[in-house]
Amino acid sequence: xxxxxxxxxxxxxxxxxxxxxxxxxxxxxxxxxxxxxxxxxxxxxxxxxxxxxxxxxxxxxxxxxxxxxxxxxxxxxxxxxxxxxxxxxxxxxxxxxxxxxxxxxxxxxxxxxxxxxxxxxxxxxxxxxxxxxxxxxxxxxxxxxxxxxxxxxxxxxxxxxxxxxxxxxxxxxxxxxxxxxxxxxxxxxxxxxxxxxxxxxxxxxxxxxxxxxxxxxxxxxxxxxxxxxxxxxxxxxxxxxxxxxxxxxxxxxxxxxxxxxxxxxxxxxxxxxxxxxxxxxxxxxxxxxxxxxxxxxxxxxxxxxxxxxxxxxxxxxxxxxxxxxxxxxxxxxxxxxxxxxxxxxxxxxxxxxxxxxxxxxxxxxxxxxxxxxxxxxxxxxxxxxxxxxxxxxxxxxxxxxxxxxxxxxxxxxxxxxxxxxxxxxxxxxxxxxxxxxxxxxxxxxxxxxxxxxxxxxxxxxxxxxxxxxxxxxxxxxxxxxxxxxxxxxxxxxxxxxxxxxxxxxxxxxxxxxxxxxxxxxxxxxxxxxxxxxxxxxxxxxxxxxxxxxxxxxxxxxxxxxxxxxxxxxxxxxxxxxxxxxxxxxxxxxxxxxxxxxxxxxxxxxxxxxxxxxxxxxxxxxxxxxxxxxxxxxxxxxxxxxxxxxxxxxxxxxxxxxxxxx
DNA sequence: GAGCACTGC
Numbered sequence: 001x002x003x004x005x006x007x008x009x010x011x012x013x014x015x016x017x018x019x020x021x022x023x024x025x026x027x028x029x030x031x032x033x034x035x036x037x038x039x040x041x042x043x044x045x046x047x048x049x050x051x052x053x054x055x056x057x058x059x060x061x062x063x064x065x066x067x068x069x070x071x072x073x074x075x076x077x078x079x080x081x082x083x084x085x086x087x088x089x090x091x092x093x094x095x096x097x098x099x100x101x102x103x104x105x106x107x108x109x110x111x112x113x114x115x116x117x118x119x120x121x122x123x124x125x126x127x128x129x130x131x132x133x134x135x136x137x138x139x140x141x142x143x144x145x146x147x148x149x150x151x152x153x154x155x156x157x158x159x160x161x162x163x164x165x166x167x168x169x170x171x172x173x174x175x176x177x178x179x180x181x182x183x184x185x186x187x188x189x190x191x192x193x194x195x196x197x198x199x200x201x202x203x204x205x206x207x208x209x210x211x212x213x214x215x216x217x218x219x220x221x222x223x224x225x226x227x228x229x230x231x232x233x234x235x236x237x238x239x240x241x242x243x244x245x246x247x248x249x250x251x252x253x254x255x256x257x258x259x260x261x262x263x264x265x266x267x268x269x270x271x272x273x274x275x276x277x278x279x280x281x282x283x284x285x286x287x288x289x290x291x292x293x294x295x296x297x298x299x300x301x302x303x304x305x306x307x308x309x310x311x312x313x314x315x316x317x318x319x320x321x322x323x324x325x326x327x328x329x330x331x332x333x334x335x336x337x338x339x340x341x342x343x344x345x346x347x348x349x350x351x352x353x354x355x356x357x358x359x360x361x362x363x364x365x366x367x368x369x370x371x372x373x374x375x376x377x378x379x380x381x382x383x384x385x386x387x388x389x390x391x392x393x394x395x396x397x398x399x400x401x402x403x404x405x406x407x408x409x410x411x412x413x414x415x416x417x418x419x420x421x422x423x424x425x426x427x428x429x430x431x432x433x434x435x436x437x438x439x440x441x442x443x444x445x446x447x448x449x450x451x452x453x454x455x456x457x458x459x460x461x462x463x464x465x466x467x468x469x470x471x472x473x474x475x476x477x478x479x480x481x482x483x484x485x486x487x488x489x490x491x492x493x494x495x496x497x498x499x500x501x502x503x504x505x506x507x508x509x510x511x512x513x514x515x516x517x518x519x520x521x522x523x524x525x526x527x528x529x530x531x532x533x534x535x536x537x538x539x540x541x542x543x544x545x546x547x548x549x550x551x552x553x554x555x556x557x558x559x560x561x562x563x564x565x566x567x568x569x570x571x572x573x574x575x576x577x578x579x580x581x582x583x584x585x586x587x588x589x590x591x592x593x594x595x596x597x598x599x600x601x602x603x604x605x606x607x608x609x610x611x612x613x614x615x616x617x618x619x620x621x622x623x624x625x626x627x628x629x630x631x632x633x634x635x636x637x638x639x640x641x642x643x644x645x646x647x648x649x650x651x652x653x654x655x656x657x658x659x660x661x
Numbered sequence: 662g663a664g665c666a667c668t669g670c
Contacts, residue, residue, distance in 0.1 A: 057668065057669080058667095058668065058669080059668090059669075085669090085670095086669075086670055101668095101669065101670080102669080102670095103668090103669045103670040104669090104670070106669095106670070107670055128668090130668070130669080131668090131669085132668090132669065132670080221666070222665080222666070243666080243667065262666070262667095263665085263666040263667090264666070264667090265665090265666070265667080276665060276666070278666095321668085329670095387670090388669090388670035389670085417670095489670090553662095555662095555663075556662040556663050557662090557663070557664095578665085580663075580664075580665080581663075581664090582663095584663085
């Protein structure tokens with residue numbers, strides 16, 4: 001075993017684990033907790049009745065840590081020591097110590113809720129509070145009380161508030177293991193700068209002039225750039241986002257400049273919108289950033305904020321992801337576990353999401369038929385939960401299977417899973433700037449971005465997955481290969497849950513495209529019933545239905561085309577609402593007027609009080625479902641096929657009810 | 662007519 005600080009605490013750790021079902025281990029960076037705890041427990045026979053699982057929030061960590069442990073154990077990776085991440089399971093019957101991402105462990109617990117294959121579960125890096133880790137914490141709390149076979153749970157983290165986790169687990173013991181960091185001197189500036197980018201550069205130059213050698217790591221909110229090794233006798237300036245807090249270790253850093261800010265994605269359950277905001281970091285993050293200066297020798301951290309701001313203004317810990325995300329997928333997952341005496345609104349989270357966020361999730365699940373009007377999971381919902389997708393997309397796949405366009409839907413859904421990597425790669429040379437983005441790529445036939453994604457993938461398929469074709473068309477190769485992997489995985493799961501023979505083959509022939517696209521759009525419409533927007537009568541602004549009224553625009557990058565009069569479709573479904581300079585719908589798909597009525601009717605009779613199993617406060621049952629249509633517009637709006645009396649009737653009933661309030 | 666931090670099944 002390696003000579004790490006944690007090794008000196010072996011007896012104490014084993015003794016504590018022996019006596020307690022749950023133990024919290026606080027270990028600073030360099031303590032060796034990620035590699036040593038599993039080996040200690042293995043040595044003491046804890047893997048006799050099951051494997052020792054160690055979860056990681058990131059794939060690379062699961063792979064690299066397991067590789068090190070295999071080396072230390074002197075075994076081949078994949079045998080006694082292995083790992084499991086999405087698309088890759090390197091374990092065997094021999095495996096005693098298994099590293100896996102927290103997402104993989106959640107998937108496993110869907111099929112084996114007691115997780116009987118494991119005798120020990122170590123949740124590593126719990127301080128990061130990833131959405132998946134938070135769900136696992138809640139599940140572990142239930143499991144240690146209910147599982148028939150013996151289970152030991154260890155929760156390890158760098159700077160987690162041990163007391164809080166201990167209270168959560170009925171005052172379990174907390175062990176603290178020192179790390180192997182060098183001391184870091186903290187310097188606060190006396191006043192917050194107006195421009196922190198400028199201030200950080202000034203500070204960097206200052207360090208360069210006055211301080212001895214050593215690289216400088218600067219934490220800003222954008223512009224990731226970690227340079228390659230410098231020529232000798234040169235000092236590196238590394239500008240980074242929070243990626244260098246965890247995922248990335250840069251050797252040679254002695255000085256850290258911390259702007260005190262981070263860009264964070266936030267979900268607003270009342271509007272259904274995501275926004276990316278620059279917010280103040282937490283104390284935990286500030287400590288993490290400072291620690292990056294002490295990895296190779298004593299270092300210095302310059303904080304571009306007064307120490308009073310740090311003490312009085314900064315939150316102790318970062319707002320956990322579970323309080324910043326849409327929870328439809330999470331709630332569906334928990335519902336599908338069929339936990340005994342489980343009320344979803346009262347699930348025991350370390351930090352509970354808001355009632356509003358949970359109710360928003362229930363509302364969305366109801367609209368995509370995953371739960372019924374009483375909040376019970378449907379058989380459809382159970383199948384949806386088996387797919388590693390957000391509910392809109394899993395619903396689309398199941399509907400597509402019914403409508404006989406599964407193959408196309410699989411492609412679209414997989415392309416959406418790699419959304420960001422798919423966007424045209426940043427243009428390499430500035431000379432090409434004048435040229436428009438290559439127009440060789442298909443345009444979705446004017447029907448929207450989903451159809452375009454389908455067409456792009458089908459073209460790639462026709463080149464036999466040619467990598468050069470991707471490059472020529474400004475598509476990110478890694479993204480496209482990822483899409484192919486996702487598509488394969490989803491096909492396999494569909495085979496399993498839908499039974500029978502399915503057509504999942506990517507299409508080469510050109511049938512009647514318009515008809516084919518129409519059926520696909522219908523499937524997308526059913527899947528995105530929770531993400532339907534209605535166009536304003538006079539202009540091309542839309543209002544998302546079922547959320548607090550806000551005017552949104554189709555994102556300029558969309559390929560959706562207006563008609564001869566310059567008007568966009570009366571209704572669209574969208575993949576995402578994102579607020580940047582203004583609220584935008586990203587990835588939109590044209591839908592037909594005649595499809596819309598049943599969804600409007602469903603929106604109308606939405607009753608969150610019932611959906612939540614009647615457990616929310618009576619005051620909260622008055623749900624503000626706004627159909628977002630102004631009265632004067634209702635009188636005039638007509639569908640292209642003529643008046644759709646059902647839509648009209650649904651609207652009128654809704655407005656009448658609203659008028660009564 | 663925009664411009665986006667980081668993960669994961």
